[in-house]
Amino acid sequence: MQTLLYENYNKFISATDTIRKMKVDFRRMEAEMDDLAANMAAISTSSARVSAALQDRHRRGAQLAGVQALLRKLQSLVEVPGRLRRWAAPGAEPARALRCHARARAVLRHYRHLPSFRAIEDESHAIMADLAQRLRARLRDDTLDPKELTECVEMLLQLEEPPEELCEEFLSHAGARLETELAVLEAELPPSDPSGTAATPPPASDILDFVDRGSSAxxxxxxxxxxxxxxxxxxxxxxxxxxxxxxxxxxTTRYFELLERRLA
Structure with missing residues (x-):
């Protein structure tokens, strides 16, 4: 037994030192873990404060962006009369004036109870009323082709002019132009003799040319x-x-009558 104790004495001593050292290390590790937990808590608190600050800044930024957008819209409304005056001037770009007025019209009507908006609306209305008068005068121009006539009436409709009146003027102008074209065709018909019968029948090539001109025009x-x-x-x-x-x-009845006279 003494021999056994003597032989393992150093091992017991070493084991005891190791156990003592491990206790010290565990205590140190436990202290370090406590420090780590405290640091994590501090970091979480700081992160929460930063997040709150960023959210508040984001909220204020969104509010400022909304205010800036509103100011841009107000500035755009203030500029409407000037744009309309420039684009609705004779020889300018009435189509752009109509688009600009259409975008602003609903807002101006909604806020008409405010004096500043009412002044803008009244000025814009006066400009567009002047444009409507000039378009009405243009509508009475006999030289308008079908495309120009359509564009003129379309713009007047966008200006909320009465459709019933524009319909009558459209058909009147279109009728005058088509009557002129029928008169040109009628002037090409061969004269009739006193008995009411046609003179010498025209060549087939002349008939085809007459029909072609009538169809194209x-x-x-x-x-x-x-x-x-x-x-x-x-x-x-x-x-x-x-x-x-x-x-x-x-x-078309008149046109077919002319064709029949040409073919007779």
Missing amino acids: FVGNLCLLAASYRSLFEGRPGPGDGRLETFAAAL
């Missing part, structure tokens, strides 16, 4: 004007009462 313009009429007035109260059909039927 009268028929082409009639189809274009009819399509324009439908795009402008279809679905609107008043104009959609079959007057286009009556208008077209009367003119």
Whole structure:
């Protein structure tokens, strides 16, 4: 037994020292873990404060962005009369003026009870009323082609001019132009003798040329004007009462009468 104790004495001593050292290390590790936990708590607190500060800054930034957007809109409304005056001037860009006015009209009407907005709306209305008068005068221009006529009426409709009146003026202008084209065709017909019969029948080439000119001029313009009429007035109260059909039927009847006289 003594021999066994003697031989393992150093091992017991070493084991005891190791155990004592481990206790010290565990205590140190426990202190370090406590420090780490305290540091993590401090970091969490700081992170929460930073997040709160950033959220508040983001909220203020969003508010400032909203205010800036509102100021831009107000500035844009203030500039509306100047833009309308520039684009609605004679020879300028009335289509741009109409788009600008359409974008601002609802807002100006909604806030009309405020004096500043009412002044802007009144000035804008006066500018667009002047444009409407000039478009009305242009509508009475006999030299307008079908495309120009359609554009003029379309702009007047956007200005909320009465569709019923514009329908009448559109058909009146279109009718005058088509009547002129029929008169040109009628002037080419050969004269009749006193007995009421036609003179020498014209060559077939002359007949084909007559039909071709009638198709390209009268028929082409009639189809274009009819399509324009439908795009402008279809679905609107008043104009959609079959007057286009009556208008077209009367003119095509006259055209076919001229063809029959040419073929006789």
